[in-house]
Amino acid sequence: MARMTMIEAVRSAMDVSMGRDEDVVVFGEDVGYFGGVFRCTQGLQAKYGKTRCFDAPISEAGIVGTAIGMAAYGLKPCVEIQFADYMYPAYDQLTQEAARIRYRSNGDFTCPIVVRMPTGGGIFGGQTHSQSPEALFTHVCGLKVIVPSNPYDAKGLLISAIEDPDPVMFLEPKRLYNGPFDGHHERPVTPWSKHELGDVPEGHYSIPIGKAEIRRKGSAVTVIAYGTMVHVALAAAEETGIDAEVIDLRSLLPLDLETIVQSVTKTGRCVVVHEATLTSGFGGELVALVQEHCFYHLEAPVVRVTGWDTPYPHAQEWDYFPGPARVGRALTEAMEA
Amino acid sequence: MDEFSRLSLHVPEPAVRPGDQPDFSNVKIPKAGSVPRPEVDVEPEAIRDLAYSIIRVLNREGEAVGPWAGLLSDEELLTGLRHMMLLRAFDARMLMAQRQGKTSFYMQHLGEEAVSCAFRRALRRGDMNFPTYRQAGLLIADDYPMVDMMNQIFSNELDPCHGRQLPVMYTSKEHGFFTISGNLATQYVQAVGWAMASAIKNDTRIAAGWIGDGSTAESDFHSSLVFASTYKAPVILNIVNNQWAISTFQGIARGGSGTFAARGLGFGIPALRVDGNDYLAVYAVARWAAERARRNLGPTLIEYVTYRVGAHSTSDDPSAYRPKTESEAWPLGDPVLRLKKHLILRGVWSDERHAQAEAEIMDQVIQAQKEAESHGTLHAGGRPSVRDIFEGVYAEMPPHIRRQRQKAGY
Numbered sequence: 001m002a003r004m005t006m007i008e009a010v011r012s013a014m015d016v017s018m019g020r021d022e023d024v025v026v027f028g029e030d031v032g033y034f035g036g037v038f039r040c041t042q043g044l045q046a047k048y049g050k051t052r053c054f055d056a057p058i059s060e061a062g063i064v065g066t067a068i069g070m071a072a073y074g075l076k077p078c079v080e081i082q083f084a085d086y087m088y089p090a091y092d093q094l095t096q097e098a099a100r101i102r103y104r105s106n107g108d109f110t111c112p113i114v115v116r117m118p119t120g121g122g123i124f125g126g127q128t129h130s131q132s133p134e135a136l137f138t139h140v141c142g143l144k145v146i147v148p149s150n151p152y153d154a155k156g157l158l159i160s161a162i163e164d165p166d167p168v169m170f171l172e173p174k175r176l177y178n179g180p181f182d183g184h185h186e187r188p189v190t191p192w193s194k195h196e197l198g199d200v201p202e203g204h205y206s207i208p209i210g211k212a213e214i215r216r217k218g219s220a221v222t223v224i225a226y227g228t229m230v231h232v233a234l235a236a237a238e239e240t241g242i243d244a245e246v247i248d249l250r251s252l253l254p255l256d257l258e259t260i261v262q263s264v265t266k267t268g269r270c271v272v273v274h275e276a277t278l279t280s281g282f283g284g285e286l287v288a289l290v291q292e293h294c295f296y297h298l299e300a301p302v303v304r305v306t307g308w309d310t311p312y313p314h315a316q317e318w319d320y321f322p323g324p325a326r327v328g329r330a331l332t333e334a335m336e337a
Numbered sequence: 338m339d340e341f342s343r344l345s346l347h348v349p350e351p352a353v354r355p356g357d358q359p360d361f362s363n364v365k366i367p368k369a370g371s372v373p374r375p376e377v378d379v380e381p382e383a384i385r386d387l388a389y390s391i392i393r394v395l396n397r398e399g400e401a402v403g404p405w406a407g408l409l410s411d412e413e414l415l416t417g418l419r420h421m422m423l424l425r426a427f428d429a430r431m432l433m434a435q436r437q438g439k440t441s442f443y444m445q446h447l448g449e450e451a452v453s454c455a456f457r458r459a460l461r462r463g464d465m466n467f468p469t470y471r472q473a474g475l476l477i478a479d480d481y482p483m484v485d486m487m488n489q490i491f492s493n494e495l496d497p498c499h500g501r502q503l504p505v506m507y508t509s510k511e512h513g514f515f516t517i518s519g520n521l522a523t524q525y526v527q528a529v530g531w532a533m534a535s536a537i538k539n540d541t542r543i544a545a546g547w548i549g550d551g552s553t554a555e556s557d558f559h560s561s562l563v564f565a566s567t568y569k570a571p572v573i574l575n576i577v578n579n580q581w582a583i584s585t586f587q588g589i590a591r592g593g594s595g596t597f598a599a600r601g602l603g604f605g606i607p608a609l610r611v612d613g614n615d616y617l618a619v620y621a622v623a624r625w626a627a628e629r630a631r632r633n634l635g636p637t638l639i640e641y642v643t644y645r646v647g648a649h650s651t652s653d654d655p656s657a658y659r660p661k662t663e664s665e666a667w668p669l670g671d672p673v674l675r676l677k678k679h680l681i682l683r684g685v686w687s688d689e690r691h692a693q694a695e696a697e698i699m700d701q702v703i704q705a706q707k708e709a710e711s712h713g714t715l716h717a718g719g720r721p722s723v724r725d726i727f728e729g730v731y732a733e734m735p736p737h738i739r740r741q742r743q744k745a746g747y
C-alpha cells in the first residue's frame with residue numbers, strides 16, 4: 001500500500017497494465033517524453049520504450065482513429081485527450097466508429113480502447129479547459145463512461161477499463177488530481193495523503209465497472225453525484241447537518257440503478273448533483289430513472305444542482321461551480337417540500 | 338484608396354453539364370509505358386513527378402509496355418479478368434434485385450472493377466483493408482463466398498452482420514476486410530493505426546486505407562497523412578478518383594490545381610497516380626507500394642484515375658448532373674474490355690471464350706443468388722431475430738439493455 005494522488009494512481013494503473021500486458025500502448029499529446037501536461041504518464045516511456053508510450057500529433061481525431069485501428073489489430077490502446085474540451089474533433093471517431101464496431105460487424109472486429117481525459121473546472125481553466133462532456137458519451141450506445149472521485153477508485157477503475165473488451169471513456173476530474181475538494185475554493189486543498197482513499201495498493205487490483213459506492217450512509221435524502229461533486233455533496237451534508245445518503249456513481253454507463261433505487265426507496269427524497277450544464281445533462285437521465293422506478297416512494301420532487309446553461313466562465317468560476325452552499329439549499333428544499 | 342475592386346467568390350464548375358458534349362480534354366494522359374519505375378527505396382523527393390503523371394501499362398493496341406509491365410503470368414491475368422467479370426455480373430444482379438425490392442439499396446462498381454480486384458492480388462493473407470463501399474472486388478478477388486455477400490445485401494437470416502448494417506457494408510476479418518462505416522474518411526486513419534500496431538508488434542503484415550476523391554476533403558484524410566508520415570506506418574493510402582462524389586465533380590474537393598496524389602507530397606509521402614482502368618498498372622503500382630511497406634520504408638499514397646460509370650447508388654440519378662454519354666467518352670476505356678483485348682493479343686483468350694465465360698459467370702451468380710434468396714430477402718422469407726437488435730452492443734449485455742430486450746418481448 002502506498003499513498004498516492006489521483007495523478008499517481010492513474011499513472012500506476014497504466015504502469016501495472018503495461019507491465020502485465022505487452023499489448024497495452026499509451027499515447028497522446030505530450031504524453032511521451034514529457035509525461036503529459038498533468039504528468040499522468042511520466043516515466044512510462046522511459047520504462048516501456050517509445051513504441052509503447054509516445055507523443056502524438058495535435059490531432060484528436062487522429063489519436064482516437066489510430067487507436068481504433070490498433071484495437072482492430074489486437075492492441076489495447078489507452079490514449080489521452082489533453083483536456084476533455086479537446087475531444088470534440090474525435091467525437092465522430094468515438095461515437096460512430098469505436099462505439100459501433102462490435103455491433104455492426106457482429107463481433108468480427110472489436111474496439112477495446114480507453115480514452116482518458118481531464119474533465120471539469122476549478123483550476124481557472126476558462127471555457128476551453130473546464131468542460132464536463134459526460135452526457136455526450138452516455139447518449140452513445142456502445143461506449144462505457146467512468147468518472148472516479150478518488151485515487152483508489154481511479155486506479156482500480158482504470159485497470160478495469162484497460163482490461164475491458166469495449167471502448168471506455170475515462171473522465172478524470174482534474175480538480176481532484178492532487179486532493180479531495182469540498183467546494184470551498186478559499187481553503188487549501190487537503191492532499192490525498194491525508195485521506196483514506198489515498199491509500200492505494202501498488203500492484204494490480206480492479207474495481208468492477210457499473211457499480212456505485214455509498215460514500216455516506218443516511219436516511220433522510222439521497223444525493224446522487226460523481227467525480228468532484230461527491231466531495232461537494234459530502235461537505236453539504238456535513239454543513240447542513242441533514243442526514244443525507246451520498247451515492248458516488250463512479251460509472252455512468254453502465255449505471256448502477258439498483259443502488260440508486262434502493263437508496264431513494266429508503267429515503268423518499270433525492271438531489272442530483274453534477275458540474276455539467278443543466279439542460280439535457282446526465283442529471284436529467286438520473287431524475288427520469290428515479291421517477292420511473294421510485295415514484296410511489298417519493299415524498300418530494302427531485303432537485304437538480306448543476307452548472308449553469310452557459311459556457312464555463314473564467315473570472316466567475318466559483319459562481320459557476322456548484323458548491324456546498326448550493327447543494328445545501330437543494331437538500332433543504334428537498335426536505336421541506 | 339480605390340486601388341482594389343470588390344472581391345468575388347470562385348466556385349469551380351465541371352466543364353460540361355447535361356445536354357453538353359462530354360469533354361475530357363483537361364485529363365492529361367501520358368503514353369502507356371512512359372512513366373519510369375523507381376526503386377522502392379527511392380527518396381520521395383526524387384519522384385515528385387509521379388504525383389502529376391499517370392502510370393499506364395496497357396496501350397491502345399492492348400499491348401503491355403514499359404517498366405511497370407511484365408509482372409503477371411497469363412494465368413494470373415485470366416484470373417484477374419474472371420474476378421472483374423464476376424464483380425460486374427454480381428453488380429448487375431444485385432442492382433436488379435434492388436429494383437425488385439429485395440433490398441433497400443445497392444452500390445455498383447461499373448467501370449472501377451480493376452482498382453479493387455487488382456489491388457487485392459498485390460496483398461498477402463493477413464494484410465488488412467479499410468475499404469469504402471466501392472471495393473467489393475477486394476472480397477471477390479480473395480474468393481470470399483459470394484452467397485455471404487448476398488446474404489448481407491438481403492439482410493436475411495444468414496447475414497453475417499445480423500441485419501444491423503446497410504447493404505454492401507460487408508465485414509470479414511479473415512479476408513482482410515474491415516467492417517465498413519457509412520461515414521466518410523473515418524476509416525482512413527484507422528488503417529494507419531492498424532499499420533502502426535503491426536509495426537509496434539514487429540509483425541510482417543501491412544494495411545491499406547481507401548477513400549474517394551470527394552472524401553479527401555474530410556479532416557480525417559489529413560490526420561491520416563500526418564500519422565502515416567510521422568510514424569512511417571506500413572500502410573498504402575488509396576484514393577479512388579472516379580471523378581464524382583455523388584453529384585459533385587472532383588474539382589470541388591481538389592480545387593483547380595494539382596492532383597489528389599500531390600496532397601501526399603507535403604507530408605513527404607511518395608505519391609503515385611495510376612490508370613485505374615488498367616488491371617496491370619494497378620497491380621504493378623500496388624505491389625510497388627506493398628513492397629515499400631513490407632520493407633519498413635513507410636506509407637505510399639496512390640491515386641487511381643478512373644470513372645464512375647454507374648450512379649453513386651441506387652438512390653442517385655447521374656443524368657441530372659452530367660451528360661448521359663460521358664462514361665463512353667472516358668478516355669481510359671473499360672477495364673474489362675482492355676484486359677480482354679490484352680489477353681486476346683497474348684493468344685490466351687478469344688471473343689468466343691469471353692462470351693462463354695460471361696454466360697458461365699452469370700449462371701454462377703444466379704445460382705448464388707438463388708441460394709441467398711432461399712434464406713430470405715429484406716422484405717420476404719428468413720430474417721435475423723429481433724433479439725439480434727440487443728445483442729453485441731457490448732461484449733456482455735449490461736442490465737439496461739437486458740431490461741429493454743425483455744420489454745420488447747425477447
